[in-house]
Amino acid sequence: MSSTSKKLLFLLIPLLVILVGCASLLFFLPGEKSDKMYVEQISNARRLADSGDYEQAVVYYRRAISEDDTQVDPYLELSDVYFRMNRKDECIQILKDGYDKTKALRILAVLRNYGVDYDQENTADLQAADKKDEEVSKDVSVNTMYMNVFASYDYEMYSSHYTKTNESKSGNKYVVKYVQFDADFEYADSGSNKIIDSSKSCPYPHARPTAITLNKLGQLIVGIENGATPDQLKNLGFRNIKVGSFDSAHNCYLLTAEYSGLKVTLGSDKDGLVKGEDTYNLIVPPPSSDVIAKVTVNGNITNAKNASPVDNAKVIIRDGKNNKSGSAVETVSSYNGSFSVSLEPGDYTAEVSADGYNNEFFELYVPDNVPSIDVSFTISPSLGANEVRFVLEWGATPPDLDSHLEGTIDNTGINVNYINKQASKNGTVLVDLDVDDQTGYGPETITMHKTNGRVEYKVHCYTTNGSLVNSGAVVKIYTSNSSQPIVVSMPDNVDDKWWTVCTVEDGVVKNINGRQS
DSSP states (O other): OOHHHHHHHHHHHHHHHHHHHHHHHHHHHHHHHHHHHHHHHHHHHHHHHHHHHHHHHHHHHHHHHHHHOOSSSSHHHHHHHHHHHTTTTHHHHHHHHHHHHHOOOHHHHHHHHTTOOGGGGGHHHHHTTTTOOOOOOOEEEEEEHHHHHHHHHHHHHHHHHEEEEEEEEETTTEEEETEEEEEEEEOOOOBBBBETTTTTEEEOOOTTOEEEEEEEEGGTTTGGGGOHHHHHHHHHHOOEEEEEEEETTTTTTEEEEETTTEEEEEETTTTTTBOOOOOEEEEEEEOOOOOOOOOEEEEEEETTTTTTTTTTTTEEEEEEEOOSSSOEEEEEEEETEEEEEEOSEEEEEEEEEEBBBBBBEEEEOOOSOOOOOEEEEEEOOOOTTEEEEEEEOOOSSSSSSSEEEEEEEEEEEEESSSSEEEEETTEEEEEEOOOOOOOOOOOOEEEEEEOOOEEEEEEEEESHHHHTTTSSOEEEEEEETOSSOEEEEOOOTSSEEEEEEEETTEEEEHGGGGGGO
């Protein structure tokens, strides 16, 4: 071979290798790319469906199907997404499309659960797969999708996946209906198991229904109008089937069974035959695995007169708002003004008492999803005869609100505020202000030791950091002849800088928030 031929062969060999490699890539890459694209699309679809973004999930499920229309899961999962969106026609259609492409008996079984007998020719195969040997007209099947939802969904999941049509609360019981189910979902407190968040008048997010009742049993057991025997129910996956005694309230015998953690009660005859769409039914999901976590409440009790801690105060905590009597959830005592107690989330009323102080009641809200909260209760020392006390409390902003008392007491002009904290006559203190609180919250307390005369009590916003109307200010007014204070909240039409709270005329509180009284 000549040197020229050798050089040519030397150049051709790498070229041939490259061509062969390219041909190999052309042969292998499309399948690999398609496979990779399918996995990517189905993964995105599932992620979006789990997050509740159903519209986008539909897009990606359809992309996954276009990449590989032989896979069964995308058809089933997309049908479930359509069901959650209350688009039943599209739910049925995608199942039909999936069965046409795959001939999967799983898809056919779901269609039959929806009452759609799509492929008559494959009915025998489906029956064999389900281990049933009766005619189609007498056959029954279980709606596994419903069962799976009932066994695992909590209130938050139902609320995010389905559309509410009605909800009602009566006592400790909450009932909700959804567009996608012809059923009542009941949530109810039971003993120490708190399901209802009383502060929001609805179930806790992680709470599962305590009972589900279908208006038509055929939603759950397709073909039940022809009847289902205990043996048929066993073939469907029901376990621990028992026929109980006759129940006069529902005029039937009660058959109990279990299915995927669900406790199911169905109306039957004495032999256990369950028949008819209107048959009595009760489904009890497994209890939520989440335990309602208690919240640590760290409290401080202070003297309204001088903000000092109140030792050995008794704190009685009762369940619910404005609950001033009855049994206590917890009872604790303060040490150097502090106490700590663990409570489940919800609304409570705290009664605080101590020797030498007025008994007082406070609303206490305990939120969920937090480990602890801090609360402060201010109680007033008992008043002497013919005394009146004003206790001002507010939020963090504005930081500086001031109490003002102006008028005449015992024929003496009075103007008590942060500049003049005390008014006296002949060495006798008529009125005093405890402190000038400039850091928010208060309390600021003015006490009238004599009440013969007429005075006006006002609150002034001293700083420009925050407005009076948004301060959350509250004034508690104590009198000698009452065990409980008058609580005055700020009206909506308060001035930017001044709030006239009331007048006191010879010991009688009048004109609260400008109302003549």
